[in-house]
Amino acid sequence: MNFQPLGSRPDPLLSVRDLTVEFGTKDGQTVHAVSGISFDVAMGETLGLVGESGCGKSTTSRAVMQLPPPTAGSVVFDGRELTSLSSLELRKTRTQLQMIFQDPVSSLNPRRSVEDIIAEPLATWSRGTPKERKAKVYELMEAVGLDGTVVGKRRRREFSGGQCQRISIARALALEPRMLICDEAVSALDVSVQAQILNLLQEMKQRFDLTVIFVAHDLAVVKRVSDRVAVMYLGKICEIAPADLLYAAPRHHYTAALLASIPQPDPTIRPGDVPVLSGEPPSPTDPPTGCRFRTRCPRAEDRCAAEVPELTEHSPGHLVACHFPLESSVAVDVLRRQTDADVLRL
Amino acid sequence: MADQHANISTTVQNDDERSEPLLVVEDFAVRFHTRRGLVRAVDGVSFELHKGKTLGIVGESGCGKTVLSRSIMGLLHDPKVERSGRVLFEGRDVTHLGRRQGRSIRGTEMAMVFQDPMTSLNPVMKVGRQLTEGMKAHLGLTPTQRVESAVRLLRSVGIPSPERRMEQYPFELSGGMRQRVTIAIAMACNPKLLLADEPTTALDVTIQAQILNLLDVEKRDRNMGMILVTHDLGVVAGRTEEIVVMYAGQIVERAPTAELFNAIRHPYTEALLRSIPKLDEPSGTPLAAIGGRPPALHAIPPGCRFAPRCPYAQRRCFEDAPPLTSDASVSAAHTFACWYPVGVEIRPTGGPAVEPAVGPSAGTSARPTVEAVAR
Ligand SMILES: Nc1ncnc2c1ncn2[C@@H]1O[C@H](COP(=O)(O)OP(=O)(O)OP(=O)(O)O)[C@@H](O)[C@H]1O
Ligand SMILES: Nc1ncnc2c1ncn2[C@@H]1O[C@H](COP(=O)(O)OP(=O)(O)O)[C@@H](O)[C@H]1O
Ligand code: SF4
Ligand code: SF4
Ligand SMILES: [Mg+2]
Ligand SMILES: [Mg+2]
Numbered sequence: 161m162n163f164q165p166l167g168s169r170p171d172p173l174l175s176v177r178d179l180t181v182e183f184g185t186k187d188g189q190t191v192h193a194v195s196g197i198s199f200d201v202a203m204g205e206t207l208g209l210v211g212e213s214g215c216g217k218s219t220t221s222r223a224v225m226q227l228p229p230p231t232a233g234s235v236v237f238d239g240r241e242l243t244s245l246s247s248l249e250l251r252k253t254r255t256q257l258q259m260i261f262q263d264p265v266s267s268l269n270p271r272r273s274v275e276d277i278i279a280e281p282l283a284t285w286s287r288g289t290p291k292e293r294k295a296k297v298y299e300l301m302e303a304v305g306l307d308g309t310v311v312g313k314r315r316r317r318e319f320s321g322g323q324c325q326r327i328s329i330a331r332a333l334a335l336e337p338r339m340l341i342c343d344e345a346v347s348a349l350d351v352s353v354q355a356q357i358l359n360l361l362q363e364m365k366q367r368f369d370l371t372v373i374f375v376a377h378d379l380a381v382v383k384r385v386s387d388r389v390a391v392m393y394l395g396k397i398c399e400i401a402p403a404d405l406l407y408a409a410p411r412h413h414y415t416a417a418l419l420a421s422i423p424q425p426d427p428t429i430r431p432g433d434v435p436v437l438s439g440e441p442p443s444p445t446d447p448p449t450g451c452r453f454r455t456r457c458p459r460a461e462d463r464c465a466a467e468v469p470e471l472t473e474h475s476p477g478h479l480v481a482c483h484f485p486l487e488s489s490v491a492v493d494v495l496r497r498q499t500d501a502d503v504l505r506l
Numbered sequence: 507m508a509d510q511h512a513n514i515s516t517t518v519q520n521d522d523e524r525s526e527p528l529l530v531v532e533d534f535a536v537r538f539h540t541r542r543g544l545v546r547a548v549d550g551v552s553f554e555l556h557k558g559k560t561l562g563i564v565g566e567s568g569c570g571k572t573v574l575s576r577s578i579m580g581l582l583h584d585p586k587v588e589r590s591g592r593v594l595f596e597g598r599d600v601t602h603l604g605r606r607q608g609r610s611i612r613g614t615e616m617a618m619v620f621q622d623p624m625t626s627l628n629p630v631m632k633v634g635r636q637l638t639e640g641m642k643a644h645l646g647l648t649p650t651q652r653v654e655s656a657v658r659l660l661r662s663v664g665i666p667s668p669e670r671r672m673e674q675y676p677f678e679l680s681g682g683m684r685q686r687v688t689i690a691i692a693m694a695c696n697p698k699l700l701l702a703d704e705p706t707t708a709l710d711v712t713i714q715a716q717i718l719n720l721l722d723v724e725k726r727d728r729n730m731g732m733i734l735v736t737h738d739l740g741v742v743a744g745r746t747e748e749i750v751v752m753y754a755g756q757i758v759e760r761a762p763t764a765e766l767f768n769a770i771r772h773p774y775t776e777a778l779l780r781s782i783p784k785l786d787e788p789s790g791t792p793l794a795a796i797g798g799r800p801p802a803l804h805a806i807p808p809g810c811r812f813a814p815r816c817p818y819a820q821r822r823c824f825e826d827a828p829p830l831t832s833d834a835s836v837s838a839a840h841t842f843a844c845w846y847p848v849g850v851e852i853r854p855t856g857g858p859a860v861e862p863a864v865g866p867s868a869g870t871s872a873r874p875t876v877e878a879v880a881r
Binding site: 212213320322350351352353354355356358359362377378379380381383384385386387403404407417418419421422423424425426427428429430431432433434436437438440 | 566567680681682683710711712713714715716718719722737738739740741743744745763764766767777778779781782783784785787788789790791792793794795796797799
């Protein structure tokens with residue numbers, strides 16, 4: 161595959177190339193969870209990763225963390241190839257690369273106080289004196305909106321889901337990572353709490369200069385926080401573009417269908433108004449030949465079964481993997497605004 | 507709470523609504539006796555639903571949506587559960603009928619679809635048998651007729667090769683397929699009322715759209731009444747005739763759907779809508795998050811239950827609980843429980859009855875009380 165895919169970022173903190181993750185099943189089949197995906201995340205950028213359940217978002221995130229290492233492909237973080245590091249080197253690197261999960265409650269140890277939970281990574285890596293560590297923990301609690309003097313000694317069961325997620329964020333930030341991977345970090349939360357945590361993540365990103373991969377299945381949430389968005393379907397990336405451009409003018413048929421199925425808080429849109437994708441994603445043990453979306457794509461032709469569509473750049477920064485992409489209906493100024501903003505940011 | 511339903515029986519008149527409502531819920535309350543104290547999960551709720559209509563119930567998690575719908579279904583019969591008020595189904599009082607006594611109504615005339623399809627599916631019974639069992643109890647069909655009818659139902663809810671699916675166990679199906687099966691089971695006895703409690707919360711958006719459309723088709727084909735419970739205002743916006751917004755066990759706003767979205771009156775509804783990320787706003791826009799959490803339902807503070815989180819709260823809000831009222835000059839069908847509703851113009855004469863501000867963002871809203879307008 162092309163090692164310099166179009167849309168690669170100048171100055172990437174993370175470069176993923178041809179990442180493949182396969183699992184064996186009991187009955188001897190192979191689950192093609194992630195199949196040769198490539199993307200970059202630029203310093204200071206938030207890359208959103210969306211797609212339906214089972215499309216490989218979590219597998220991709222975990223493969224970046226080398227938990228477990230991918231079946232094939234390369235992951236370069238801050239200039240180092242993670243797939244070939246020794247386990248000690250890898251542990252060290254992971255302090256720079258932290259992950260937050262969907263279920264904030266079960267990711268916290270029920271028997272330890274909040275203070276200890278947040279201090280744990282600091283203690284493990286012997287950062288500072290116990291006193292310095294304690295000061296750091298209180299600073300982190302303050303940063304995520306928890307009053308340490310009130311809640312520091314409490315245990316997990318005394319917190320709501322939203323508060324548990326604040327604690328996980330504080331813990332993830334303890335070692336001052338450069339990159340944060342949030343895997344469905346707000347998906348289990350109520351809308352109002354979700355808004356609080358999303359705003360908190362944005363604030364933390366500014367305050368701690370973070371680069372972020374934000375994984376979620378909710379496209380509106382992803383748009384909010386992302387500079388660019390990658391859409392996955394059955395282990396492949398269909399489309400990557402600057403967030404506003406992707407939502408204003410999707411070019412892949414799957415992205416368009418996904419956007420159309422989001423319920424809008426607008427009573428003038430009636431159920432019949434939007435086309436609904438029929439069927440369900442096929443099994444990843446036996447993905448369709450050619451384009452993996454072809455079994456549900458309204459535009460599919462013979463070529464789609466015969467030839468895998470490669471991810472190619474259709475307009476600056478807009479990559480699409482489709483033989484017959486949707487017309488670009490973008491008003492030129494939207495495009496210009498986007499690409500200008502993109503250039504400025506980098 | 508006696509005045510909660512004082513003003514709310516006037517709704518838009520059409521053929522269906524002039525007839526007797528399918529379901530009437532009147533000053534209904536459900537309380538749990540727990541070690542922490544008395545949990546007021548549902549507190550003085552009133553609404554009605556007509557045949558062929560869909561009512562949306564929205565609110566944050568823990569506001570009582572599930573307790574309300576399950577107790578309408580008669581699923582919460584337990585000595586520790588206390589209920590008051592009335593639930594009338596086609597004029598019959600079913601408030602105190604448990605599942606067993608209510609068997610002839612519940613499961614036949616009233617059916618429910620849950621968030622987690624496994625709540626209503628038996629994990630160790632084949633799909634086909636789960637469908638035919640229900641029919642055995644209620645409809646006088648022969649075994650062959652039951653199987654035929656089950657296959658027909660599975661096909662009608664969009665399950666491909668239904669004959670094969672009949673022989674499968676629930677774990678062999680995807681989440682979306684399982685939810686289709688539970689809908690088929692719910693439809694098996696041709697119910698008049700369907701309660702759907704977050705039926706798509708666990709599903710992906712594309713599957714969610716399929717399931718919501720399926721529910722809509724079933725509702726129309728059978729002229730059922732439907733209650734669609736969700737935390738997502740987007741889900742109910744285009745699919746309901748009326749919406750009820752719940753907060754801490756009570757209805758805080760209730761209106762015909764279009765009216766609600768046109769002119770939200772309750773600060774909680776407004777805040778809920780603002781906290782949802784919307785697709786048409788540019789990326790990076792910060793969300794208007796509602797601070798804090800709803801009150802614990804065993805220690806409800808006096809006054810308006812939303813007051814500690816409300817940006818418009820004044821002193822009065824912390825002392826007196828606002829009743830559900832309407833602004834009759836605008837719409838009698840739109841009711842809300844708030845002393846300082848959103849969108850009320852400050853009238854030139856009389857001057858605003860603004861009290862000294864307290865609350866989190868004191869002074870952000872100097873608005874008159876609604877009483878003068880509403881009563
Ligand atoms: N350890 C494993 N063994 C076998 N298959 C696996 C394993 N982990 C993941 N898979 C499969 O790989 C595919 C991708 O899974 P993954 O968890 O990455 O999806 P996802 O996009 O994160 O989905 P969700 O939105 O449900 O979290 C799925 O088909 C899943 O069943
Ligand atoms: N069996 C029970 N015993 C005690 N409290 C309960 C019980 N079931 C529900 N509750 C409480 O009732 C309130 C409303 O719950 P629920 O109806 O499930 O909310 P929703 O469906 O709106 O998320 C919550 O505070 C919940 O903890
Ligand atoms: S390549 Fe073919 S099947 Fe795939 S999205 Fe494009 S048109 Fe559809
Ligand atoms: S303005 Fe007062 S009465 Fe109205 S919602 Fe806010 S706190 Fe409650
Ligand atoms: Mg996942
Ligand atoms: Mg519920």
